Amino acid sequence: MNPLLDLLHPYPFERLRVLLEGARPPEGLRPLNLGIGEPQHPTPPVIADSLVQNLHLLGKYPPTAGTVELRSAISEWIGRRYAIPCPDPIDQVIPVAGTREALFALAQAVLDPAERAAVLLPNPFYQIYEGAALLAGAEPVYVPTPKEQGYLPDWGAVSAEIWPRVKLAFVCSPGNPTGAVMTLEDWKRVFELADRYGFVVAADECYSEIYNGDPPCGSLQASIALGRGLERVVSLNSLSKRSSAPGLRSGFAAGDADIIKPFLLYRTYHGAAPSSLTQVASVEAWQDETHVVENREKYREKFRIAAELFGPGLQIPSGGFFLWLPVPNDEQQARRLFEQAWVTTLPGTYLGREVNGKNPGQGYLRVALVPDLDVCREALIRIRETLETPTIG
Structure with missing residues (x-):
């Protein structure tokens, strides 16, 4: 077996399962799961109808490079969304x-397994970043995202000897789990470092269409605004959150042609092309914004309810659909909420790594406001009432 597999950490939800073993929730309550960030709004008809009407495409192999129609639809969406020239749909x-x-996959294509590269990732983080780095033979470098910096990466915490070894940086905006959004100035700092040290920026922007204020500044948008073209940047996005279609497994990678071309070669062997049926439905989804506006408003209403229930002390995130809720002991409170209120949340500790004796995820619960409005309201009421009740013993 690949010895690098031994470096992988248990996934957060496996750790949560162990934490909740033996816990007995109260009778008479329905279980409410706000632990996993799986969008649960109904998938819009524009996608569902296309799938039904094109079932005959299951008899065709999908093109790895994608159909011209899909690549064009993605390119045009990027141009509309970020008010920039449309990326070349072919290159x-x-x-x-x-x-x-x-x-x-991008990490496997970008990183040279012959060198001990360093890969930057925010801490706390989406665990795929870490696994991608480890299985590419690289060293993950955990960049803290402290509250004092708006939960954005503190690049100054990266030591001077690390920077020359950095070959890839994962950046997530809006962030998972904090919902922090990067401004043009924040992107400028990232790109200055990327240009100085020559590393690739992988921008995870899957929450880009769920926001509470102005639309977040995107990586491609920022890179062009800064006059550097799309050099060494790849934006990754999908229909999972934007269109409430996580089961469709459809998204895109867009950016530097010198990265996209070899990445496509890698994917030819990787065999992960969306099905022909998925690609046709995805064209329809990227061309429609009505369902996206409706979807976003549903999340905004949930955050309005959270603000009413928890008061002005609750920090509403700029983007995404998670509450990053401060608590005295996240693991203890997650088990307590399950046992006393039958609400599942995720301890922030499971989303971070301890560096210099501190795990920046510790002391938070990630609360995914993904079920329908009534479920979220009931869950938030139970959370508030439970956390306000003093623990005994």
Whole structure:
């Protein structure tokens, strides 16, 4: 077996399962799961109808490079969304089977296994970043995202001897789990470092269409605004959150043609092309914004309810659909919420790594506001009431 597999950490939800073993929730309550960030709004008809009408495409192998129609639809969406020139649909855009798959695969294509490269990732983080780095033979370098910096990466915490070894940096905006959004100035700092040290920026932007204020500044948008073109940057996005279609497994990678081209070669062997049926439905989804606006408003209403229930002390994130809720002891409180309120949440500790004696995820619960409005309201009421009740013993 590949010895690098031994370096992988248990996934957060496996750790959560162990934490909740033996816990007995109260009778008379329905279970409410806000632990996993799986969008549960109904998938819009524009996608469902296309799938039904094109079932005959299951008899065809999908093109790894994607159909011209899909690559063009993605390119045009990027141009509309970020008010930039549309990327070349042939040289700068490829479809992928969701951002999770593509984030992992991109690291395998970009990193040279013969060198001990360093890979930057925010801490806390989406665990695929870490696994992608480890299985590419690289060293993950955990960059803290402290509250004092708006939960954005503190690049100054990376030691001087690390920077020359950095070959890839994962950047997530809006962030998982904190919902922090990068401004043009924040992107400028990232690209200055990328240009100085020559590393690739992998921008995980799957939450880009769920926001509470202005639309987040995107990586491609920022790179062009800064006058550097799309050099050494790849944006990864999907229909999972934007269109409430996580089971479709459809997204894109777009950016530097000198990265996209070899990445496509890798994917030819990787065999992860979205099905022909998925690709046709995805064209329809990227061309429609009505369902996206409706989807975003549903999340905004949930955050309005959270603000009403928890008061002004609750920090509402700029983007994404997670509450990053501060608590005295995240593991203890997660088990307590399950046992006393039958609400599942995820301890922030499981999303971070301890560096210099500190895990920046410790002391938070990640609460995924993905079920329908009534479920979220009931769950938030139970969470508030439970956390306000003093523990005994």
